Amino acid sequence: xxxxxxxxxxxxxxxxxxxxxxxxxxxxxxxxxxxxxxxxxxxxxxxxxxxxxxxxxxxxxxxxxxxxxxxxxxxxxxxxxxxxxxxxxxxxxxxxxxxxxxxxxxxxxxxxxxxxxxxxxxxxxxxxxxxxxxxxxxxxxxxxxxxxxxxxxxxxxxxxxxxxxxxxxxxxxxxxxxxxxxxxxxxxxxxxxxxxxxxxxxxxxxxxxxxxxxxxxxxxxxxxxxxxxxxxxxxxxxxxxxxxxxxxxxxxxxxxxxxxxxxxxxxxxxxxxxxxxxxxxxxxxxxxxxxxxxxxxxxxxxxxxxxxxxxxxxxxxxxxxxxxxxxxxxxxxxxxxxxxxxxxxxxxxxxxxxxxxxxxxxxxxxxxxxxxxxxxxxxxxxxxxxxxxxxxxxxxxxxxxxxxxxxxxx
Amino acid sequence: xxxxxxxxxxxxxxxxxxxxxxxxxxxxxxxxxxxxxxxxxxxxxxxxxxxxxxxxxxxxxxxxxxxxxxxxxxxxxxxxxxxxxxxxxxxxxxxxxxxxxxxxxxxxxxxxxxxxxxxxxxxxxxxxxxxxxxxxxxxxxxxxxxxxxxxxxxxxxxxxxxxxxxxxxxxxxxxxxxxxxxxxxxxxxxxxxxxxxxxxxxxxxxxxxxxxxxxxxxxxxxxxxxxxxxxxxxxxxxxxxxxxxxxxxxxxxxxxxxxxxxxxxxxxxxxxxxxxxxxxxxxxxxxxxxxxxxxxxxxxxxxxxxxxxxxxxxxxxxxxxxxxxxxxxxxxxxxxxxxxxxxxxxxxxxxxxxxxxxxxxxxxxxxxxxxxxxxxxxxxxxxxxxxxxxxxxxxxxxxxxxxxxxxxxxxxxxxxxxxxxxxxx
Numbered sequence: 001x002x003x004x005x006x007x008x009x010x011x012x013x014x015x016x017x018x019x020x021x022x023x024x025x026x027x028x029x030x031x032x033x034x035x036x037x038x039x040x041x042x043x044x045x046x047x048x049x050x051x052x053x054x055x056x057x058x059x060x061x062x063x064x065x066x067x068x069x070x071x072x073x074x075x076x077x078x079x080x081x082x083x084x085x086x087x088x089x090x091x092x093x094x095x096x097x098x099x100x101x102x103x104x105x106x107x108x109x110x111x112x113x114x115x116x117x118x119x120x121x122x123x124x125x126x127x128x129x130x131x132x133x134x135x136x137x138x139x140x141x142x143x144x145x146x147x148x149x150x151x152x153x154x155x156x157x158x159x160x161x162x163x164x165x166x167x168x169x170x171x172x173x174x175x176x177x178x179x180x181x182x183x184x185x186x187x188x189x190x191x192x193x194x195x196x197x198x199x200x201x202x203x204x205x206x207x208x209x210x211x212x213x214x215x216x217x218x219x220x221x222x223x224x225x226x227x228x229x230x231x232x233x234x235x236x237x238x239x240x241x242x243x244x245x246x247x248x249x250x251x252x253x254x255x256x257x258x259x260x261x262x263x264x265x266x267x268x269x270x271x272x273x274x275x276x277x278x279x280x281x282x283x284x285x286x287x288x289x290x291x292x293x294x295x296x297x298x299x300x301x302x303x304x305x306x307x308x309x310x311x312x313x314x315x316x317x318x319x320x321x322x323x324x325x326x327x328x329x330x331x332x333x334x335x336x337x338x339x340x341x342x343x344x345x346x347x348x349x350x351x352x353x354x355x356x357x358x359x360x361x362x363x364x365x366x367x368x369x370x371x372x373x374x375x376x377x378x379x380x381x382x383x384x385x386x387x388x389x390x391x392x393x394x395x396x397x398x399x400x401x402x403x404x405x406x407x408x409x410x
Numbered sequence: 411x412x413x414x415x416x417x418x419x420x421x422x423x424x425x426x427x428x429x430x431x432x433x434x435x436x437x438x439x440x441x442x443x444x445x446x447x448x449x450x451x452x453x454x455x456x457x458x459x460x461x462x463x464x465x466x467x468x469x470x471x472x473x474x475x476x477x478x479x480x481x482x483x484x485x486x487x488x489x490x491x492x493x494x495x496x497x498x499x500x501x502x503x504x505x506x507x508x509x510x511x512x513x514x515x516x517x518x519x520x521x522x523x524x525x526x527x528x529x530x531x532x533x534x535x536x537x538x539x540x541x542x543x544x545x546x547x548x549x550x551x552x553x554x555x556x557x558x559x560x561x562x563x564x565x566x567x568x569x570x571x572x573x574x575x576x577x578x579x580x581x582x583x584x585x586x587x588x589x590x591x592x593x594x595x596x597x598x599x600x601x602x603x604x605x606x607x608x609x610x611x612x613x614x615x616x617x618x619x620x621x622x623x624x625x626x627x628x629x630x631x632x633x634x635x636x637x638x639x640x641x642x643x644x645x646x647x648x649x650x651x652x653x654x655x656x657x658x659x660x661x662x663x664x665x666x667x668x669x670x671x672x673x674x675x676x677x678x679x680x681x682x683x684x685x686x687x688x689x690x691x692x693x694x695x696x697x698x699x700x701x702x703x704x705x706x707x708x709x710x711x712x713x714x715x716x717x718x719x720x721x722x723x724x725x726x727x728x729x730x731x732x733x734x735x736x737x738x739x740x741x742x743x744x745x746x747x748x749x750x751x752x753x754x755x756x757x758x759x760x761x762x763x764x765x766x767x768x769x770x771x772x773x774x775x776x777x778x779x780x781x782x783x784x785x786x787x788x789x790x791x792x793x794x795x796x797x798x799x800x801x802x803x804x805x806x807x808x809x810x811x812x813x814x815x816x817x818x819x820x821x822x823x824x825x826x827x828x829x830x831x832x833x834x835x
Contacts, residue, residue: 052678056711
C-alpha cells in the first residue's frame with residue numbers, strides 16, 4: 001500500500017482514454033502539434049489512439065522524445081499544447097498529458113522497444129550530468145551511432161527528475177524505466193563522479209570526441225537572513241530527503257512555512273500536506289496575477305489545503321519566527337512555525353567544466369563553447385528551465401555535435 | 411516506426427498495401443486520388459464511370475448521418491450517384507493517375523444500362539490504362555432501374571453484363587455486389603460464370619436514416635421530400651462481414667477473391683475483413699469523416715498486428731476465421747458459463763442488475779446497502795449481457811458448468827474471448 005506521498009493520480013483506462021480521445025476534434029493543421037517546445041505531435045498520437053492504434057501512438061511519442069513518460073506527467077501542458085487546443089472553443093482542452101501518460105504506460109506494459117541504436121560511427125561523446133537534457137542528448141546521439149558515456153555526480157541518474165520532483169507527480173519507477181531505455185540503447189552511466197574532482201575535463205576531452213556539459217541548476221539559493229538558521233531547509237534538500245525516504249521521514253512538523261511561488265514551491269507545499277503537516281503556509285513574492293508556478297500546480301496546491309498568501313516578502317527572522325511585509329500594502333504578518341523551507345530559486349555550479357555562465361546561463365545562443373570539443377545544454381543553455389525544454393535542448397545539442405563532427409552525415 | 415511488407419496479390423495485380431478508396435465521392439477526380447496516393451493508399455477504385463448517354467443530376471443536400479449518444483457517423487446515408495464528370499474527363503484522369511503513379515493500382519469502376527454500354531466502357535477504361543475493372547452492379551440510389559442494385563439482384567443480368575465486360579476488356583475484373591438481397595451467393599456465382607475474377611462487397615444498404623419530426627419527411631430533405639438511399643459506415647460492418655462469410659463458405663466459392671467493403675476505419679476493422687476472406691479493403695465513409703490520413707494508422711496498426719501474430723505476409727491471414735463461423739445448429743450447446751464479478755473493480759452503478767432483470771433472466775441480486783450485485787446461479791443462463799453493460803470491466807467469464815444430462819469436461823470448453831474474458835477497460 002503506497003502512502004499518500006507516493007500515490008500518483010489515477011490514469012485513464014482503455015474506456016476513459018477513448019472517451020477523452022473522442023473529444024479531440026482531429027483538427028486540420030493541428031495547433032497543439034505546433035506548440036510543443038520538444039516537437040511532440042499530439043494530433044498524431046491522439047489520432048492513433050482514436051483509431052485504436054496504441055502501438056503507433058507510442059512510436060510517435062517515443063521516437064520524438066526519450067522522456068515521453070516523464071513529460072506526460074510533469075509538463076506544464078497548459079502553457080503549450082493544451083493552450084493551443086481548438087477544443088477550448090467548445091469547452092476545455094483535451095487532456096493531452098493524460099493521454100500521453102496512458103500511451104507511454106501501455107508502451108511499457110507491452111514491453112515495446114521503439115528506439116533503435118544507430119550503426120556505430122566510431123565516435124564517442126561524454127555527457128556531464130544525467131538530468132533530462134543529458135539523457136535526451138544521450139538518446140539522440142545513440143540513435144545516430146555515437147557511443148555515449150554519462151558522468152553523474154550522484155549515486156543515481158536522473159538529476160532533478162530523481163531528486164526534485166515529488167513521487168506523487170513522478171514515481172521513481174518511471175524515472176528508472178526511462179533511464180533503462182537509454183541504457184539499453186547503449187549509454188554507459190558512471191555514477192559518483194564529480195568532474196574536476198574525480199576526473200578532469202581534460203581527461204574527458206582526451207577520451208572522447210566531444211564533451212557535453214549538461215549540468216542543471218541543482219544547487220539551492222539561500223537568502224542571507226536565513227543563513228545558519230536551524231529551522232531553515234532549502235527546497236532542494238527537503239524534496240530530495242523526502243523522495244529518498246519515499247515520504248517516510250522523521251519529525252514531521254506540525255506547521256511549516258514555505259517561501260517562494262514557483263513550481264518547486266508548489267511541490268514543497270503539496271508534499272508537506274501529503275506528509276500530513278497540518279498548517280502549511282506559502283508566502284509568495286509575486287501576486288497571483290504575476291505568478292510563476294503553472295496554473296495546474298497552483299490549483300493542485302490550493303486543493304491540497306495549502307494557504308497561499310501572495311505579495312509578501314520576508315523582512316525579518318528570529319529563529320522559528322518570520323516576519324513578512326506586503327510589497328505594496330501596509331500589511332505585516334509574523335508567523336511562528338516548526339519548519340521554514342526556502343524555494344527561492346536554484347543556481348548552477350559550472351566550476352571546472354570549461355563553461356562560463358552568468359546568472360545561471362551561458363550568455364550566448366546555441367550550444368557551442370570556444371573550445372570546439374566542448375558543448376553545453378540543459379538549464380545553462382538559453383531558453384526555459386523545464387523538462388520539455390531540456391528535451392528540446394538535448395535534441396538540438398546532439399544535432400549540433402553531429403553537424404560539427406560529421407557534418408550531419410552518417 | 412515498425413516497417414512490414416503489407417503487399418498483396420489480388421486478381422493477379424500487385425498492391426503495395428491492401429487499402430483502397432472505394433468507388434464513391436472520395437475519389438472523384440485526379441487531385442483527390444493523387445492526394446490519397448501521396449498519403450499512402452495502395453490504390454483507388456475511381457468513382458464509377460457511366461455511359462455517355464446517362465446524365466447525372468444530383469440533389470442538394472445529399473447526405474445524412476445516424477448518431478448515438480455523443481457519437482457522430484455511427485452510420486452514413488448518401489444519395490450521390492456515379493461520377494458527374496464527363497466520360498472524357500474521367501478517362502483523362504485515369505490515364506494521368508497511371509502515368510504519375512505507376513506503382514499504385516488504378517481500378518476503373520464502370521456501370522452501363524445495357525450490354526453495349528458495359529462492353530464499350532470496359533474497352534475505354536482499358537485503353538485509358540486502368541489496372542483492373544470493378545463492375546458497379548449495386549448502387550442503390552440510381553435514377554434508372556436499368557442500373558445499380560436493381561441489376562445486381564438479378565443473376566441473369568449480372569451474368570450477361572459480366573460477359574459483356576469481358577468481351578470489352580481482358581483486364582482482371584471484380585463485380586461489386588449489393589447487400590440488398592437475402593442471399594448474395596447466386597449473384598456472386600452468376601458473376602463468376604459471366605467471367606468475373608473476384609467479388610467486391612458490400613455496396614451500401616438501402617435506408618431511411620432519420621425522419622424530420624416537424625416536417626414529417628426523411629433526411630436529407632430535398633425541397634420537402636426525401637428518398638431511400640445507401641447507408642454505410644461502422645453500423646454496416648456486421649452486415650458486410652456476414653456476407654463475406656456466406657460467400658467464402660458457399661460450395662465452390664471457398665477461395666473466392668474478395669475486396670472487402672463496409673465500415674472499415676481502423677486496423678482492427680481491416681484485420682477482421684482479412685480474417686473473413688478479404689484480400690483488399692475498400693474505404694469511403696471514414697475518409698469522408700476524417701480524411702485520407704486515416705490510412706496511416708490502418709497500415710501501421712496492421713503491421714503491429716502482423717508482428718504480434720508472427721505473420722510475414724497478409725496472405726497468411728486471409729479467411730482464417732471463416733472455418734470458425736459455423737451454422738447455429740453446429741454450436742456446442744451442452745454447457746453454460748457463469749459471469750464472475752470482481753468486487754474490487756465494481757463501482758456499484760447497478761447497470762448489470764437493471765439489464766439482467768429487464769433484458770435477461772433476473773439472475774442478479776442487488777444489495778441495497780452495499781450497492782453490490784451478485785449472481786444467482788439458480789437463475790443465471792450465462793448469457794453475459796451483464797458483462798457487456800458493465801462500464802468498468804468488472805464482470806468476466808467465470809465457472810463453466812455442463813448442462814444436466816450432458817457429458818463432457820468443463821475444462822475442455824474454450825471460453826477465452828477478448829471481449830468477455832478480458833474486457834478492455
